[in-house]
Amino acid sequence: xxxxxxxxxxxxxxxxxxxxxxxxxxxxxxxxxxxxxxxxxxxxxxxxxxxxxxxxxxxxxxxxxxxxxxxxxxxxxxxxxxxxxxxxxxxxxxxxxxxxxxxxxxxxxxxxxxxxxxxxxxxxxxxxxxxxxxxxxxxxxxxxxxxxxxxxxxxxxxxxxxxxxxxxxxxxxxxxxxxxxxxxxxxxxxxxxxxxxxxxxxxxxxxxxxxxxxxxxxxxxxxxxxxxxxxxxxxxxxxxxxxxxxxxxxxxxxxxxxxxxxxxxxxxxxxxxxxxxxxxxxxxxxxxxxxxxxxxxxxxxxxxxxxxxxxxxxxxxxxxxx
Numbered sequence: 078x079x080x081x082x083x084x085x086x087x088x089x090x091x092x093x094x095x096x097x098x099x100x101x102x103x104x105x106x107x108x109x110x111x112x113x114x115x116x117x118x119x120x121x122x123x124x125x126x127x128x129x130x131x132x133x134x135x136x137x138x139x140x141x142x143x144x145x146x147x148x149x150x151x152x153x154x155x156x157x158x159x160x161x162x163x164x165x166x167x168x169x170x171x172x173x174x175x176x177x178x179x180x181x182x183x184x185x186x187x188x189x190x191x192x193x194x195x196x197x198x199x200x201x202x203x204x205x206x207x208x209x210x211x212x213x214x215x216x217x218x219x220x221x222x223x224x225x226x227x228x229x230x231x232x233x234x235x236x237x238x239x240x241x242x243x244x245x246x247x248x249x250x251x252x253x254x255x256x257x258x259x260x261x262x263x264x265x266x267x268x269x270x271x272x273x274x275x276x277x278x279x280x281x282x283x284x285x286x287x288x289x290x291x292x293x294x295x296x297x298x299x300x301x302x303x304x305x306x307x308x309x310x311x312x313x314x315x316x317x318x319x320x321x322x323x324x325x326x327x328x329x330x331x332x333x334x335x336x337x338x339x340x341x342x343x344x345x346x347x348x349x350x351x352x353x354x355x356x357x358x359x360x361x362x363x364x365x366x367x368x369x370x371x372x373x374x375x376x377x378x379x380x381x382x383x384x385x386x387x388x389x390x391x392x393x394x395x396x397x398x399x
Contacts, residue, residue: 110374111215115222117381119230120260122147126227140227144220165288251392258384270297273307273340280332284325286318296333300340302376307337359383 102109122143129139226233238248274297281289292314299306311333318326360380367379 106371110371110378111219112222113378113382115219115226116256117259117263118219118223119226120256120258121263122223122227123230123256123260136228140224143227144224161290165290247392251388254392255385255388258388259381262381262384266301269340270300273297273300273336276336276339277310277333280336281314281329284318284328284332286314286321286325286329288317292317296336302373305376307333307340311337359387 125143125146126136126139129142130136134142234249234252237252238245241248274293277296278289278293281292286292292310295313296307296310299310302309311330314329314333315326318329360383363379363383363386364376367375367377367382369375371378
């Protein structure tokens, strides 16, 4: 006997609206990612803004001073690193053909493959330039949105909870907790990158490997890429050492292995787990899903997104217990 299934018009409308919402979200995913990054920056910078406000500075001036301090720190770091970095990078570029030829002779690599890859890169120079300009505009947009979020932070914290009728206070506490954790994550990540960069520079300098500064800077930057970042940062250093001697290459490999072990067993647990309190297995799964969906950008944002998910899930579980 056949059963008749009636579907109300409300169900049809709900399904249509849901599909439309998913489609629109997919179309504006880049914008949503930018807003999420801006929220992370706002969370990291807001403690300094609050300090200036407590010192009786107007809010706009407090935010402006925070931006000035951030730019000054970046400028100071670049001023200290840029001259030796440019010098060492220039030497590396000048010696690159000889090093590459030496490496190809060691590994018996087919030079025609490399030549074809280099020619394809030169053909795509225009698209690379356009991509760089797009990134600059994205950074400007990010800074503007972050400035707006900082200036409207209190209003947003008071208005958003009103959407949750009957749970306004809990929603406000949840937003504050998410903000604190996201800010702690970003500050912890910057501190981690600094530690790894310094340790790499000291170790490479002691091993007397050329171009220690750009290699250490690369290691610090790649520290922002969870799990695979430290492995990727070791590859150019080992390859460079291999063009000098196999013993030096082994020493460099041991150095990066020791740094990675210190990072996994001591540095990361002490810095990141205190900052965000995430389970390592949860972090790995989040990174795997993020990289699968959005590539490197997804891997970078996987941990802060996992932080938000963990806080919301924990809040829902606690509210059901009450």
